Amino acid sequence: MxxxxxxxxxxxxxxxxxxxxxxxxxxxxxxxxxxxxxxxxxxxxxxxxxxxxxxxxxxxxxxxRQLWVEESARRRRMPDPVRTAAVRAVLIISVTLIQAMVAFLCTLAESWLAFPMVISGVVSTVVATWAALDVWVTRQVWNQRYGVVSAPSSTARALRRERRRARRQARATERAQERIRRQGGAGQLSHP
Known part of the structure; x- marks a missing residue:
């Protein structure tokens, strides 16, 4: 129906x-x-x-009503070379941790595979350390090449302001001394 x-x-x-x-x-x-x-x-x-x-x-x-509202990210996106190095480091470190766990379990089971796994675990630890350092170095290099923003900080501005004020005062003192010399020593009590 x-x-x-x-x-x-x-x-x-x-x-x-x-x-x-x-x-x-x-x-x-x-x-x-x-x-x-x-x-x-x-x-x-x-x-x-x-x-x-x-x-x-x-x-x-x-x-x-929208399904979602886009919000600006709290942190900027990592540069591509740094992100690539970080992904590589995470993969290498995870493989190293898996190797360490397998070496430990093989040692407990008294398997013949324990010795080769321990040796490869040591090598992987060295490589994982290098990968972690590679992320840091890549980040520093990228910041040095592209990350410098030419905007003076408030501290730099204050220092420059003080230096300008000191230069102005020195110039004013020098002009006053020059004026006294041009006047032929008028106003001086004794001659040197």
């Missing part, structure tokens, strides 16, 4: 009440409508959907 037949069928007893559908104009009790704070997800529904135009029927239309 289709939806149209169920809507038009007369209700017969208590069992028929559960299968009969409400008319689209009658709001469900558990679904909020626009007047009771309907959420935005019902506003943009298409025809054929059970909640199509629920907000439109009430005479109000709400704006679509």
């Amino acid at each position: 289709g939806t149209a037949e169920r809507r038009g069928a007369p209700e017969k007893g208590a069992g028929a009440r559960g299968t009969a559908l409400r008319s689209p104009e009658q709001p469900d009790r558990d679904i909020p409508t626009a007047e009771h704070g309907a959420s935005d997800r019902y506003a943009g529904a298409t025809d054929g959907h059970p909640y199509a135009g629920a907000a439109d029927r009430q005479g109000t239309r709400t704006a679509h």
Whole structure:
């Protein structure tokens, strides 16, 4: 029995009440409508959907809500060479840790594989240390080449201001001395 037949069928007893559908104009009790704070997800529904135009029927239309809001990252993205070195270091360190665990388990089991695993674990430890240092060196090199921002800090500005003030004062003192010399020593009490 289709939806149209169920809507038009007369209700017969208590069992028929559960299968009969409400008319689209009658709001469900558990679904909020626009007047009771309907959420935005019902506003943009298409025809054929059970909640199509629920907000439109009430005479109000709400704006679509975005799925997510992009927030600016707290930290800047790592430069590509540094990121490559970091990924390489993480992979090497994880393989080293797996080798160390296998060497430990082989030692406990007194397997012949314990000695080769210990030797390869020592070699892997050296390589993992190199990989971790490589991340640091790559980061320092990148910062030295591309990371310098030519903006003076407040401390540098204050030092420059003090130096300028001292130079101005020295020039003013020098001009005053030059003026006294040009006047031919007028105002001096004794000659040197």
